[in-house]
Structure formats: C-alpha cells, structure tokens
Amino acid sequence: MVRFENVKKAYNDVTVIEDLNLHIKEGQLVVLIGPSGCGKTTTLKMINRIIEPTSGSIYIDGEDITKVNPxxxxRKIGxxxxxxxxxxxxxIAQNVEIIPKLLGWPADKRRKRTEELLHMVDMSPEQxxxxxxxxxSGGQQQRIGVLRALAAEPPLVLMDEPFGALDPITRESLQDEVKRLQKKLKKTIVFVTHDMDEALKIADVIVLMKDGKIVQAASPEELLSNPANDFVAQFIGKHRLNDGLEIETVEDVMRHDPVTVTKDIGTSESVALMKRKGVNSLLVVDDEGRLEGVVTVDKIRKQGKAGRNISELIDKDIRTIPTNTNAREAFDILIEDKLDYLAVVDDKNKVKGLVTKTSIVKALAEVVWKDNGHE
Amino acid sequence: MSEFFAFVVREQDLIISNMLRHIYISLLAVFIGTLIAVPLGIWLTRKRKIANYILGITGIIQTIPSLVLLGLALIIFGLGVKPALIVLSLYSILPILRNTYTGISEVDDMYIEAAKGMGMKNIQILYMVEIPLALPVIIAGIRISLIYIISWATLAALIGAGGLGDLIWTGLASYDKNLIYGGAIPASILALVVGALIGFIQKIATPRGLRR
Incomplete structure (x- = not known):
C-alpha cells in the first residue's frame, strides 16, 4: 500500500529522517511511535505531501507520489x-461533506453518506x-474528525496523534471505535502516537522510531516478547511488567517523579510545595540534578526562618541506592533500617526516583493482580 | 431651539439633498477603499516580508492631516468630487487593510492544515476557510473606516465635494448657527446610525458556529 524507499528529510543541516525504509501493507493499522523529535509525524506527513522528502521515494499502490498532483x-487520503x-x-454535515463536495458528488449522495457515517458512530443525523x-464535546468533535476523513471512502487514512488532547475515557472509546471501523471498512491506517498503551491496543504493526530511524517494526506481541534492543525494552518497560515478567530492579517499582528543588528556594515556598504535592520532604538537587540532600517539613518548622532559603536546613545524611539495585534488596533496606524512603540515583548521583513503602505495596499489587502498573 | 426647528423645516430639502450626497460620497469612498484594501490585505498575508512596509506606508498616509491631503488633492486634481473621493478612499484603506491582514493571519493554522490535508486548493482554502473565518474582523474594519469617512467627508466640502460639510462651512463663514447645526447634527446622527447598521451586518455575517 505505502512504501518508503531510502527516504531522507533534512532541514538545512538537521537531519530528521535518515534513510527510512518501510512497507505498510494493505488493511493494516500501523502505529508510528517514539519519543518527541523521533520523526514519526514527519514520516506521516510525507505520505500526503504536507512535507516533501529531501531524497528517496514514497510509493502508494506502486505509484511514486511525487508524480501525482498533491x-x-x-483527496484520496483521509x-x-x-x-x-x-x-x-x-x-457537522458540511464538515463531513467537504471532500465529497470537492470531488463533485451530487448533494443527495453526499447527504446519504453523511447519515450513514453518523449512524456508524451512533450519532443520530437528525440530532x-x-x-x-x-x-x-471534544470527543464528539474528534469522532466527526474521523468521519470527515472517511467520508470519500479513501483506502488510506493518516492520523496524527488524533486522541492526544482527549480525556482518557473518551480516548479509549475512540480507540475502540477506530479499531472497529478499520476492521469493518478494511482501511489501511497510519497512526502516530507517543502513547504505548494506545499503540499496543490498536496496532497491527508498531513502528518504533528514534532519532529519525526505525528501531523496530513488529507486531505488538513480537515487540513485547522480543524487543530489538535496550531502547525498545525501556520504551515498553512497564508493559513487559504486566506480561507477568518479574520485577527486577528498583527502576521497575520506584516513583519516577520525586519532588525535587534546588537549595536557593525559600522556606515558605518549600512548605507550600510540600503541601501541594502531599509530601513531607523534598529532595534537594544542584543545577545538574545531582542529589545534595533532603529537607523535611519538621526541620523547616523547627529551625527555618521566614524569608530565608533552605540551604542551611539540608540533611545531607540520606540513604541512596543505584538504579540497578535489586528491588527486593531495596525493600529489605527500607524495612530493616525503618526508613521512610530511599533516593534512587544513577552513577553521576543524579536523582532518578524514589522508593517508598507505597512502592512496595504497589509492586505487590501488580504481582498479585497483574494490574496495569501505572505509576 | 424653536428657531432651529423652524430652520430645519424651512430648509429640509437643502439638508436632505446634502445628506444624500454626503452618504453617497462616504459610501463610494469606502467602497473603493474596500476594493483596494481587502485584496491587498489578503495578498499581504502571503507576503509577510513586505507586509510591514506596506502597512507602515498606509499608516503614514493616515497620519497626514486630512486638510493637508485635501489641499494637495486640490492642487493636483482641482476642485470637485473626484479629488475628495481620492483622498477619502485613501483614508479608508488603512483600517480595512489592517483588519483584513490581521483577520486572515489569525485564522488558526490547524484549519489551514486540515483544509490542505483534505485536498483543498489554495484558492479554495481562501474562500471556503480563511475568508469566512476572518469576515467578522474584516467587516469591523469596514465599519471603523466608514465612521471615520463620514466625519472626514465634512472637510471634503472645502474642495467642492458638497455634502453636509457645505452647510457647516457656509455657516461658519456667515456666522449662521442654524446652518452649522443643520450640517453637524445630521452628520453625527449619520455616523451613529451607519455604525449601528454595520454592527448589525457584522453580526449576521458571523458564521453561526462562531457566535458566542
């Protein structure tokens, strides 16, 4: 259906897509995924020539797209x-009918198509x-957005993070709907997202990209069981956990978003931050994110003076563990030493996370119920 | 006051004919200005680099005192309606140009991208998306312009364009209060009524989906 051959895209000296080769088969829902700046959206937009490649060729049904009037x-691509x-x-009707109108469909055929489409997503045309x-609502609007793309029955549909701005519940139901429509209408869909949950849920093929290159293109199953390298494994990390794999290091169980501050922050500001985040201590780091110590709400209350910063109140005696520590070992330390938390740091002493007693409970719950392990 | 009413009744034909002429000159000037300013404004959104220069130049025209410009027009084109129309049209350009340019520029990129992605040609994007979305702003520009021009048209009487200005200037020259009021009051009412009228048109022209 769509074939990329040695496609490269550069803006001046910056290469965003490097020698991309990809074959998207007919009737597949292919998800392009990767961290921001990986080139997934650029790849998508080259298919309908919103962005033109610097070199290489893209074919749709064997036809070089640069030979076709954009x-x-x-008009043939949703x-x-x-x-x-x-x-x-x-x-709504006028929006849905835009492409059929551009293609010169008669009014009654357009109207019939619109009604048919609205029925397909359970929105009554009369209403x-x-x-x-x-x-x-936002969810209804994006449903119409999808219908608008499907209106002229294009064999190929491109979706650029279509559900990124919607709330989780709406997003899920739209994912289901797209998957259902794709199966029913046998469309080829190229779908860009940065959300692995979404990719695993809807994709026939996941194309994981990084720095303008494809790292791995495989079915969700294959990706989960045979990640091509560490980057892939890391990107799908928490999902592997759900598949019954064992919790290994503290990285699997720690909180990834500990509240950190630098030492020039004021005492009252610190207290306010703790209140807002619902914690009783803050990790103090330098400009590079390296751990310097910890400041607790008790210490600020007892010794802090209003209007001063927290630099004199930092407790440097804090227990840290490296990121590759065995999770069980970390829990043992936590329990035996009766600590409230352990700071997890990398080899440069940069703060990566925090292990608390809650982490233990969560880890246990995941093992017992194989629950979705969101942090 | 009763003296003034008596004057109005006595001279109603004169006042009405001058008012009609005033309306005619103002509308024609703004019409010509719109014909120039709207296409120019749209074109400028495609040529961002020169847009600032052109907007700057029209801004400068706007700052030249109208009497000076009318004087110049008098020297170049002589007396009559023509020089007055030229000057008033020039003045009417800036508000419309600026609003057209801003209105089209501020159409959110997402609409342009969606339109492009659906296979609209540039001209279709312009008249199906950009102009409808910018229309309320463009009409607001025309409204501002028309209100200005109605008041400036009183000055244009100085170079023989006629209109309500004629009554005012004659009144000033002959110390005739009634003539001055007879010109100034209808001119003010005219500006208010036209402003309200265009405000109403603006409301109708705003696509239903965009009204608050």
Whole structure:
C-alpha cells in the first residue's frame, strides 16, 4: 500500500529522517511511535505531501507520489489531526461533506453518506447533522474528525496523534471505535502516537522510531516478547511488567517523579510545595540534578526562618541506592533500617526516583493482580 | 431651539439633498477603499516580508492631516468630487487593510492544515476557510473606516465635494448657527446610525458556529 524507499528529510543541516525504509501493507493499522523529535509525524506527513522528502521515494499502490498532483493525492487520503480542525463556520454535515463536495458528488449522495457515517458512530443525523462543532464535546468533535476523513471512502487514512488532547475515557472509546471501523471498512491506517498503551491496543504493526530511524517494526506481541534492543525494552518497560515478567530492579517499582528543588528556594515556598504535592520532604538537587540532600517539613518548622532559603536546613545524611539495585534488596533496606524512603540515583548521583513503602505495596499489587502498573 | 426647528423645516430639502450626497460620497469612498484594501490585505498575508512596509506606508498616509491631503488633492486634481473621493478612499484603506491582514493571519493554522490535508486548493482554502473565518474582523474594519469617512467627508466640502460639510462651512463663514447645526447634527446622527447598521451586518455575517 505505502512504501518508503531510502527516504531522507533534512532541514538545512538537521537531519530528521535518515534513510527510512518501510512497507505498510494493505488493511493494516500501523502505529508510528517514539519519543518527541523521533520523526514519526514527519514520516506521516510525507505520505500526503504536507512535507516533501529531501531524497528517496514514497510509493502508494506502486505509484511514486511525487508524480501525482498533491491536491488530488490528498483527496484520496483521509487525514485526521490532533487539534481536530473542524471548520467552526460549517455544520457537522458540511464538515463531513467537504471532500465529497470537492470531488463533485451530487448533494443527495453526499447527504446519504453523511447519515450513514453518523449512524456508524451512533450519532443520530437528525440530532447532529445541522449542529456546529462548537456545540459538541471534544470527543464528539474528534469522532466527526474521523468521519470527515472517511467520508470519500479513501483506502488510506493518516492520523496524527488524533486522541492526544482527549480525556482518557473518551480516548479509549475512540480507540475502540477506530479499531472497529478499520476492521469493518478494511482501511489501511497510519497512526502516530507517543502513547504505548494506545499503540499496543490498536496496532497491527508498531513502528518504533528514534532519532529519525526505525528501531523496530513488529507486531505488538513480537515487540513485547522480543524487543530489538535496550531502547525498545525501556520504551515498553512497564508493559513487559504486566506480561507477568518479574520485577527486577528498583527502576521497575520506584516513583519516577520525586519532588525535587534546588537549595536557593525559600522556606515558605518549600512548605507550600510540600503541601501541594502531599509530601513531607523534598529532595534537594544542584543545577545538574545531582542529589545534595533532603529537607523535611519538621526541620523547616523547627529551625527555618521566614524569608530565608533552605540551604542551611539540608540533611545531607540520606540513604541512596543505584538504579540497578535489586528491588527486593531495596525493600529489605527500607524495612530493616525503618526508613521512610530511599533516593534512587544513577552513577553521576543524579536523582532518578524514589522508593517508598507505597512502592512496595504497589509492586505487590501488580504481582498479585497483574494490574496495569501505572505509576 | 424653536428657531432651529423652524430652520430645519424651512430648509429640509437643502439638508436632505446634502445628506444624500454626503452618504453617497462616504459610501463610494469606502467602497473603493474596500476594493483596494481587502485584496491587498489578503495578498499581504502571503507576503509577510513586505507586509510591514506596506502597512507602515498606509499608516503614514493616515497620519497626514486630512486638510493637508485635501489641499494637495486640490492642487493636483482641482476642485470637485473626484479629488475628495481620492483622498477619502485613501483614508479608508488603512483600517480595512489592517483588519483584513490581521483577520486572515489569525485564522488558526490547524484549519489551514486540515483544509490542505483534505485536498483543498489554495484558492479554495481562501474562500471556503480563511475568508469566512476572518469576515467578522474584516467587516469591523469596514465599519471603523466608514465612521471615520463620514466625519472626514465634512472637510471634503472645502474642495467642492458638497455634502453636509457645505452647510457647516457656509455657516461658519456667515456666522449662521442654524446652518452649522443643520450640517453637524445630521452628520453625527449619520455616523451613529451607519455604525449601528454595520454592527448589525457584522453580526449576521458571523458564521453561526462562531457566535458566542
């Protein structure tokens, strides 16, 4: 369906896509995923020529897309963007009918198609066709965004983080719907996301990218059981955990977002921060993120003076463990030494996380219930 | 006061004919200004680099005192309606140009990207997306322009354009209070009524989905 051959994209001297080769087969839902700046969106936008590659070729059904007029090319490719982009001056029906109209479909055929599409997502045409986008919820709007892309029955649909701005519940139901529509209508879908949950849920093939290169392209199953390298393993880390694999190091169980401050922060500001985050101590780090010590709410209350910073109140005597410490070992230390927490640091003494008693409970729960291990 | 009413009744034909002429000159000037400013404003959104220069130049025209410009027009084109129309049209350009430029520029990129991604040609993006979304702002520019021009058209009477200004200037020259009021009051009412009227048009022109 879509084939990338030695595709490269550079802006001036900055290469964003490096020698990309990818074959997207007909009827597949292919998810492009990776950290921001990995080139996933650029890859997607090259398919409908919103972005032109610097070199290399892209083929759709064997036809070099640079030989096709971009306007004609795009009318045959559905396109859904993250910001939805329904035209606020047009009704729902008018929005859905844009491409059929551009293609010159007669009015009654367009209307019939719109009604059919609305029925497909359980939105009654009588109720919604003549409303304006601003009268719909975000989830409903993006449903229409998807329908608009499907209106002219394109064999190929591109989706650029379509559900990124929606709340989790709406997102899930839209994921289900897209998967269902794709199966039913046998569309080829290229889908960009940075959310591994989403990718694992909907993808036939996951293409994991990093720094403009494909790291691994495989089915979700294959990706989980046979990650190509450490980067892949790390990217899908918590999901492997769910698959019944053992908790190994503290990295698997720690809180990844400990509250850290630098020592020039004021005492009252610190207390306010603790209150807001619901903690009773803050990790103090230098500008590079290296651990300097800890400051507790008790110490600030007893010794702190308003208007002063916390530099004199830092407790340097803090127990740290390296990131590769065995999780069980960490729990033993925590319990035996009757500590409240352990700071997890890397080899440069940079703070990576925090292990608390809650971490133990969560880890236990995951093993017992194989629950989704969100932090 | 009763003296003034008597004057109005007596001279109603004169006042009405001058008012119609005033309306005619103002509308025509703004119409010409719109014909120039809207396409120019749209074109400038495609040429961002020169946009600031052009907007700057029209800004400078705006700051030249109108009497000076009218004087210049008098020297170049002589007396009559034509020089007045030229000057008033020039003045009407800036508010419309600025609003057209801003209105089109501020259409959110996501709409342009969506439109492009769906396979609209540039001209289709312009008239199906950009102009409808910018229309309320463009009309606001026309409204500001028209209100200005209605008041400045009173000055244009100095170079023979006629209109309500004629009454005011004649009144000033002959110390005739009634003539001055007879010109100034209708001109003020005209500005208010036209402003309200265009405000109403603006409301209608705003796509329903965009109204708050």
């Amino acid at each position: 306007v004609m090319l795009r 396109y859904v963007i993250q910001q939805i982009g329904l035209f606020p001056n047009m009704t 919604y066709a003549d409303r304006y986008p601003s009268e719909l």
